[in-house]
Amino acid sequence: xxxxxxxxxxxxxxxxxxxxxxxxxxxxxxxxxxxxxxxxxxxxxxxxxxxxxxxxxxxxxxxxxxxxxxxxxxxxxxxxxxxxxxxxxxxxxxxxxxxxxxxxxxxxxxxxxxxxxxxxxxxxxxxxxxxxxxxxxxxxxxxxxxxxxxxxxxxxxxxxxxxxxxxxxxxxxxxxxxxxxxxxxxxxxxxxxxxxxxxxxxxxxxxxxxxxxxxxxxxxxxxxxxxxxxxxxxxxxxxxxxxxxxxxxxxxxxxxxxxxxxxxxxxxxxxxxxxxxxxxxxxxxxxxxxxxxxxxxxxxxxxxxxxxxxxxxxxxxxxxxxxxxxxxxxxxxxxxxxxxxxxxxxxxxxxxxxxxxxxxxxxxxxxxxxxxxxxxxxxxxxxxxxxxxxxxxxxxxxxxxxxxxxxxxxxxxxxxxxxxxxxxxxxxxxxxxxxxxxxxxxxxxxxxxxxxxxxxxxxxxxxxxxxxxxxxxxxxxxxxxxxxxxxxxxxxxxxxxxxxxxxxxxxxxxxxxxxxxxxxxxxxxxxxxxxxxxxxxxxxxxxxxxxxxxxxxxxxxxxxxxxxxxxxxxxxxxxxxxxxxxxxxxxxxxxxxxxx
Amino acid sequence: xxxxxxxxxxxxxxxxxxxxxxxxxxxxxxxxxxxxxxxxxxxxxxxxxxxxxxxxxxxxxxxxxxxxxxxxxxxxxxxxxxxxxxxxxxxxxxxxxxxxxxxxxxxxxxxxxxxxxxxxxxxxxxxxxxxxxxxxxxxxxxxxxxxxxxxxxxxxxxxxxxxxxxxxxxxxxxxxxxxxxxxxxxxxxxxxxxxxxxxxxxxxxxxxxxxxxxxxxxxxxxxxxxxxxxxxxxxxxxxxxxxxxxxxxxxxxxxxxxxxxxxxxxxxxxxxxxxxxxxxxxxxxxxxxxxxxxxxxxxxxxxxxxxxxxxxxxxxxxxxxxxxxxxxxxxxxxxxxxxxxxxxxxxxxxxxxxxx
Numbered sequence: 039x040x041x042x043x044x045x046x047x048x049x050x051x052x053x054x055x056x057x058x059x060x061x062x063x064x065x066x067x068x069x070x071x072x073x074x075x076x077x078x079x080x081x082x083x084x085x086x087x088x089x090x091x092x093x094x095x096x097x098x099x100x101x102x103x104x105x106x107x108x109x110x111x112x113x114x115x116x117x118x119x120x121x122x123x124x125x126x127x128x129x130x131x132x133x134x135x136x137x138x139x140x141x142x143x144x145x146x147x148x149x150x151x152x153x154x155x156x157x158x159x160x161x162x163x164x165x166x167x168x169x170x171x172x173x174x175x176x177x178x179x180x181x182x183x184x185x186x187x188x189x190x191x192x193x194x195x196x197x198x199x200x201x202x203x204x205x206x207x208x209x210x211x212x213x214x215x216x217x218x219x220x221x222x223x224x225x226x227x228x229x230x231x232x233x234x235x236x237x238x239x240x241x242x243x244x245x246x247x248x249x250x251x252x253x254x255x256x257x258x259x260x261x262x263x264x265x266x267x268x269x270x271x272x273x274x275x276x277x278x279x280x281x282x283x284x285x286x287x288x289x290x291x292x293x294x295x296x297x298x299x300x301x302x303x304x305x306x307x308x309x310x311x312x313x314x315x316x317x318x319x320x321x322x323x324x325x326x327x328x329x330x331x332x333x334x335x336x337x338x339x340x341x342x343x344x345x346x347x348x349x350x351x352x353x354x355x356x357x358x359x360x361x362x363x364x365x366x367x368x369x370x371x372x373x374x375x376x377x378x379x380x381x382x383x384x385x386x387x388x389x390x391x392x393x394x395x396x397x398x399x400x401x402x403x404x405x406x407x408x409x410x411x412x413x414x415x416x417x418x419x420x421x422x423x424x425x426x427x428x429x430x431x432x433x434x435x436x437x438x439x440x441x442x443x444x445x446x447x448x449x450x451x452x453x454x455x456x457x458x459x460x461x462x463x464x465x466x467x468x469x470x471x472x473x474x475x476x477x478x479x480x481x482x483x484x485x486x487x488x489x490x491x492x493x494x495x496x497x498x499x500x501x502x503x504x505x506x507x508x509x510x511x512x513x514x515x516x517x518x519x520x521x522x523x524x525x526x527x528x529x530x531x532x533x534x535x536x537x538x539x540x541x542x543x544x545x546x547x548x549x550x551x552x553x554x555x556x557x558x559x560x561x562x563x564x565x566x567x568x569x570x571x572x573x574x575x576x577x578x579x580x581x582x583x584x585x586x587x588x589x590x591x592x593x594x595x596x597x598x599x600x601x602x603x604x605x606x607x608x609x610x611x612x613x614x615x616x617x618x619x620x621x622x623x624x625x626x627x628x629x630x631x632x633x634x
Numbered sequence: 635x636x637x638x639x640x641x642x643x644x645x646x647x648x649x650x651x652x653x654x655x656x657x658x659x660x661x662x663x664x665x666x667x668x669x670x671x672x673x674x675x676x677x678x679x680x681x682x683x684x685x686x687x688x689x690x691x692x693x694x695x696x697x698x699x700x701x702x703x704x705x706x707x708x709x710x711x712x713x714x715x716x717x718x719x720x721x722x723x724x725x726x727x728x729x730x731x732x733x734x735x736x737x738x739x740x741x742x743x744x745x746x747x748x749x750x751x752x753x754x755x756x757x758x759x760x761x762x763x764x765x766x767x768x769x770x771x772x773x774x775x776x777x778x779x780x781x782x783x784x785x786x787x788x789x790x791x792x793x794x795x796x797x798x799x800x801x802x803x804x805x806x807x808x809x810x811x812x813x814x815x816x817x818x819x820x821x822x823x824x825x826x827x828x829x830x831x832x833x834x835x836x837x838x839x840x841x842x843x844x845x846x847x848x849x850x851x852x853x854x855x856x857x858x859x860x861x862x863x864x865x866x867x868x869x870x871x872x873x874x875x876x877x878x879x880x881x882x883x884x885x886x887x888x889x890x891x892x893x894x895x896x897x898x899x900x901x902x903x904x905x906x907x908x909x910x911x912x913x914x915x916x917x918x919x920x921x922x923x924x925x926x927x928x929x930x931x932x933x934x935x936x937x938x939x940x941x942x943x944x945x946x947x948x949x950x951x952x953x954x955x956x957x958x959x960x961x962x963x964x965x966x967x968x969x970x971x972x973x974x975x976x977x978x979x980x981x982x983x984x985x986x987x988x989x990x
Contacts, residue, residue, distance in 0.1 A: 106638050123958050130955075198955045204892055205875040205956060211810065212957045298893025301829035301841070302810070302874040314876055314891055349751070351761040379878065380889050381896035384793035388786050395778045395785075399771060405738060406770040412745040414758035419681035419750060420673045427685070427746050431692075434738050438731040441781060447788035448724055451885045454878065454953045489671035493655045496677070500684060504691060511695050515703035520882035522953045525961035531951075532944035535922045535929075540703065553644045557651065570671050577672070610757040617756055632761050 057592075065175075067167030070590050072174050073153035074485055077478070079174075080145020081562070083181055085555075087136035090129045092552045097121045099538075099545035101527035115193065124213050126526040127196035128188075131214070134199030135222070136184065139229055142332040142470045144177050144236075147271075150335060150477050151240050151264040153485065157583035158258050160249025160600060162593045165242040169235050176232035183225035187218045195222035198524065200321055203296040203314050207288050210303050219289070223282050230279045237268035237275075244268075249582075251602035256621070258581050258606040259352060262359050263338020266366045267331050273370060274327040281320035288312070318380050322373035329466050330369040334362060336473020337404060337433075340426040342606075343480050344408055346579045347423035348415030349617045351607035351632075354407045361400035368397045378446040379453055387446040394444035398437070405434050416610070416617070420577065421495030425476035428503050429469050435507075436464025439514065454524075457517025460510045468506045475499075478562070483576050487588045488569030494561040498554060505551025509544050516540050578618045581606050585622055604631055675753055682750030689743035693736075711914055713948065713969065714884040715865075715901040716792045721885075723781075723788050730777060795899045801867035804858070806950070807840050808870070808877035808890040810957050813950055813965035816840060817853040819984065825849020829873045829892075837990045841873075850986040853979065858950060858967045860902045861975040867899040880953035881967065883909075889954055902969045909969075910946045919946050 066072060093112070096105055104119030115125035152170065156163055164170045187194035196214030197206040201222065209216040244257075244265045257265075287293040288309075296317040297309035345352040352358060374382070374390030408430045417423065439461045442448045452458065475498075482490045516537045521528065528534045528541075575584040582602070586594050600622040608619040613629060625631060659670075673681070712721050749757075795801065805816035805824055818824045825848040832841040842849045860866055870879055872890035879898070880887045888898040909915055922944050930940035952963035970978070 107641075123961065127955065127958070127960070202876050202954075208875070211875050299829050300874055300892050301832050304834065306830050306832070311893075313893060315894075348749075349757040351759065353760065354762055354767050356762070357767050379887050381891045381894060384789070387789060387793070391785055391789065392782055395782050398778055399774050402774040403767065403771055407767070409738065409741050409745060410760075410766070412742070412749060414760065415745075415749045416751045416755050416757040417678065417682075417746060417749050418673050419678045423673075424681060427742065430742055431688075431739060434742070435692075435735060438735055441731060441778075442724065442727050445723070445727065445781065445785040445789075447720055447785050447792060448727065450792070450887050451720060451724075451882060453887055454880075491655065491659070492671045492673065492677065493658055494652075496681065497651055497655070500688075503688060507692060507695055512699055512703065515699050519703070520880075520951075522880065522951055524955045527961055530962045531949070531964070532922060532926065532941075533946075533949060535925050535944070536918065538925065549640070550644070553641075553648070556648055560652070573669075576669075607761065610759050612759055 065171055067163070067171045068590075068592055069152045069156050069164045069167070069170060070485070070594075072170050073149050075174050076144060076148030076152060076177070077485070079178060079181060080141050080149060081559070083136050083140040083185075084145060085559070086185065087133050087141055088552055088555065090133040090136070092548060093121070094126065094129050094133065095545040095548045097126055097526070098528070099542045101529055121526075123526040124193055124196060127198070127212075127524065128194045128214050128218070130524050131195050131198055131201070131222075132184070132188070135195075135226075137467065138199060138328065138332065139226070140177075140181055140184065142467070142474070143233065143328070144229070146332065146470060146474045146477075147264065147267060147335050148174070148177065148236060149474075150260070150339060150481070151236070151268070153481060154260055154583060155240055155243050155264055156247070157484070157586060157594060158261050158581050158606075159244060159247060159252055160582050160602065161243060161247035162595075162599070164239050165247060166239055169239050173232045173235040173239065176228050176235070180225045180229040180232060183221055183228065187221035187225070190217040190221065192216045192218060194218040200318075200325065201285070202321075203285060203288065203317050204300055207285060207297055208300070208302060208307075209289075220286075223286055223289075227279060227282055230275045230282075233271055233275055237271040240264055240268040241272065249599045249602055252621075256602060256605045259341035259355070259358055259362075260335075260338040260581075262362055263334045263341070266362050267334045267338075270327045270334075270366050270369060271331050274324040274331075277320055278324035281317055281324075284320075285317065315377070315380055315382055318377050319373070322376045323370075325376065326373040327366075327369045329462070330365055332470045333433075333466050333473075334365070336429060336470040336476075337362075339473045339477040339480070340408070340429050342581070343422045343426045343476050344411050344430075345607050345609060346480075346577050346618075347418040347420055347426070348411050349418065349609045350411055350415040351609055351611075352407070353410040353413075354403075355605070355607065357403055358407055361403045364400040365397060368393060368400070372397060372444075375444050375446070375449070378449045384446075391444060391446045395441065397444075398441060401433075401437055405430060405437075418577075420479065421490070421492055421499055422476045422480035422577075424496070424499040424503075425472045425479065428499065428506075429472040429476065431503075432464045432472065432506065433469045435511075436461055436466070436469065440465065451520075452517055454522055455517040456513050456521050456523050459523050460513035460517060463513075464506070464510045468510070475502075475558070480577065481583075482562075482565065482569075483572030483588075484583055484586075486566050486569070487572055487590075488565055489572050489576065490565045490569060491561050494557050498558045498561070501554040501557075502551055505547045505554070508547030509551065512540050512544055578616070580608060580618050580620050582621055585620065608632075673751070675751065678751040682747045685743045685746040685750075689739060689747075692739055692743075696732075696735075711904070711909070711912055712883070712885055713902055713904040713909060714886065715903055716788075717885040717900075717903075719788050719791065723784055726784065727781060730781070792900075795867055795897065796865075799865050801865040801899055802861075803867050803869060805840075806858075806868050806870045806879050806890065808872040808879065808952065808956075808963075810874050811952070811959035811963040812856070813858075813879075813952075813963065814840060815855045815858045815965070817855065817979065817982075818848075819851030819853060821848055821851060823848045824869060825852050825985070827871070832873070835990065837988060840871075842985055844989070850984065852985040853982045854985060854988065855982055856965065858965055859975055859978050860967065860969045861972045862902055862905045862969050864972070865899060865901045868897060870896045870898070875956050876954045877952050877956050877963070878954035880951045881948070882951070883948050887953060905969045905971065906946070906948060906967075907970075909948070915946055919944060 108116035109119035192213040284295040294309040294312040300307040372394045375394040603624045610617045807814040825846040826843040870890040877890040948967035950965040
């Protein structure tokens with residue numbers, strides 16, 4: 039059932055028209071350039087997001103002390119260098135928003151879906167290069183708006199990344215709910231448009247533009263992950279858009295979708311009949327699938343990298359695809375586990391507990407399959423491989439505590455404590471970030487034609503790995519001690535005084551881990567220009583992207599698009615001299631393609 | 635100043651690492667172009683050993699956390715009737731997690747060490763095994779089924795308010811940034827209320843219906859007193875934004891939502907005085923006071939006021955981001971004997987008498 043789209047016309051066209059600086063580097067319609075644009079924008083947003091988290095950590099560890107960094111970076115928000123309580127909440131909010139949407143959704147999916155979908159399925163480009171370009175520029179505009187909200191008078195949005203009304207709806211409830219919140223909503227609306235354009239493009243491309251022989255069952259797991267991620271995005275992002283629009287209506291046009299019976303600052307407001315719980319439903323209908331929009335591409339990347347570097351086929355290809363599908367399906371029916379104590383009917387709590395804990399099953403299958411892929415392999419410890427193994431490790435550690443949070447009875451007591459912060463940072467934050475790093479180390483040669491320095495990569499991985507556990511492992515325990523998250527300082531609660539030392543330890547790990555990302559940034563930017571030149575297939579990989587020339591050409595392959603004859607995971611297959619067999623090599627006489 | 639110094643130190647460390655790696659790169663001049671940045675046998679070996687080291691690190695940090703912080707949590711001493719059930723489920727879940735974590739992390743890192751790459755070795759071509767996959771699908775199914783069933787029983791037990799045992803109805807009222815409690819008085823019925831009826835001039839701060847006879851004997855307080863052993867049903871309201879009434883010692887939490895009334899019920903089982911005398915709490919409090927004494931010393935040295943001695947009290951905390959002073963929105967909870975409770979209640983003013 040593979041599609042036979044041979045873009046000859048496009049190909050010829052590609053050789054003739056002249057590229058200027060603007061069409062090549064700025065308004066490019068080439069998926070490889072757009073991927074790089076996404077990556078660099080995402081990296082910059084990542085630096086901003088991480089710096090915010092470090093400032094929060096310093097505030098939590100040393101709450102009353104003046105800090106030169108605060109004075110330098112926060113200006114009027116840190117008079118005398120002491121952080122203001124409002125800006126703390128703003129940091130919480132914008133850190134969450136930037137990391138989840140701008141780094142781990144756009145930065146991760148945007149980069150690798152764009153780069154790999156056409157290259158790995160054997161297509162000249164995305165189905166619509168123009169929409170792809172629009173998608174990137176909308177993302178860019180929304181990033182600029184989000185960051186610029188730090189420069190408005192009353193500060194950026196500060197209601198948490200979930201922006202629950204009424205806090206987010208009423209400018210008198212909080213400084214950040216004025217202009218800052220308007221900018222947040224506008225930025226997110228544009229972001230969602232960008233994300234939808236991207237996702238539609240990915241889905242159409244995967245369905246229609248696969249080269250001859252590239253059946254769905256021969257797709258690399260990366261493509262399966264990107265494909266399903268795009269589908270989840272198309273299903274759930276519009277719901278967030280509707281929530282944002284309704285919130286804008288409530289804020290600016292006096293409707294009462296989410297508001298009712300409010301008395302604030304000495305006056306009764308006119309709102310009548312709405313419910314904040316409705317907003318929570320709409321938000322989490324995106325919010326939970328969003329976790330998988332972030333995580334699945336990272337898992338896809340990891341599947342590919344672990345197989346390549348283990349020199350073994352990925353174990354249980356069919357089960358891996360099935361578990362991606364199962365996770366995608368379940369992810370849309372579990373959102374209520376964020377709302378066990380929101381005031382919704384307790385019976386719904388039971389239903390969502392049931393569906394939520396089911397997700398552990400496909401997740402367990404994936405984890406065990408990764409481990410089995412390592413078994414009796416010939417592991418090439420490239421930095422990408424280390425980050426992939428690191429991902430499996432944090433995915434297990436973080437995922438297991440989901441058993442506690444998904445269980446409504448237990449959630450009562452750890453809901454909104456640091457236990458939750460530890461859980462989701464490990465299972466989706468750190469894991470997805472590792473996936474992104476792994477992808478960058480692995481496909482850097484494909485993107486820039488040069489290699490990243492491996493020794494800097496090793497330093498980067500090991501310090502990051504130790505610090506990630508150092509930060510988030512003890513955090514579970516202060517959460518179980520009942521410490522609520524999003525507190526500007528804990529000094530008003532002597533009850534928590536014995537946690538102060540733990541918080542200092544966590545902050546020290548965070549600062550070291552954060553500082554060592556400079557190693558990566560240095561490696562990344564200097565290797566673009568001065569890295570060692572890459573060969574065509576440095577990791578000796580089977581997938582199609584490594585059959586394209588090192589120097590990028592418009593249309594990806596200078597000649598005809600190669601045909602595919604086997605799945606992507608014929609590593610160390612008996613009967614072959616090399617320990618890899620590219621997808622474009624026909625089956626030998628008598629050779630069986632695996633029943634996969 | 636310390637921050638600046640630490641940043642400088644970090645920068646120097648980074649520069650040192652960069653220099654060492656440059657030197658390392660220079661010594662590898664003989665490697666053919668194109669493969670120098672790909673892991674060789676030496677890299678595989680070093681990183682393989684580091685994987686083992688990392689496994690040890692995970693185990694050590696786990697042990698340290700359990701030993702040092704394991705008694706911090708509220709895993710013991712639940713002060714409500716349903717609390718021990720929650721704690722039991724928590725401990726069961728923790729054991730499952732601990733077991734799975736230990737085994738899977740071992741396999742992952744041990745395999746990463748054991749099968750580290752060597753030139754010339756060929757990996758085993760092993761793509762599928764339905765039996766194995768069935769095993770690790772079915773085992774989680776069974777374990778999770780057990781956890782789900784136990785969890786659902788516990789949850790239903792907590793959330794279904796048993797009207798037969800005649801709970802005492804108390805309203806928890808949230809506003810930026812404080813809590814109020816409203817007792818229903820002798821009739822055990824809360825008077826009607828709506829924020830539209832708030833009249834600050836008359837000191838009708840919770841918006842009670844002044845015409846409602848049930849409201850007349852209601853009592854509004856800024857501390858929450860509960861008689862031990864008596865079931866309580868909290869009706870929760872908020873006047874402005876979302877808040878969450880979090881009472882960790884009672885394993886209780888529920889959001890307060892403007893425009894609707896939410897509820898949560900429990901039975902306190904340990905009085906404040908009894909709780910202060912439990913060995914765990916004595917330890918915890920003396921530890922906290924040691925920390926506070928240290929801090930006081932440095933504060934006094936700076937010419938500031940020292941910290942007061944801490945004594946344990948149950949607390950109601952706000953646990954849903956609600957604005958600037960979210961971090962300081964709390965109310966003291968006192969669990970006491972029926973007699974003490976009655977005596978306290980007598981000192982409080984009824985709503986009808988509190989109006990201006």
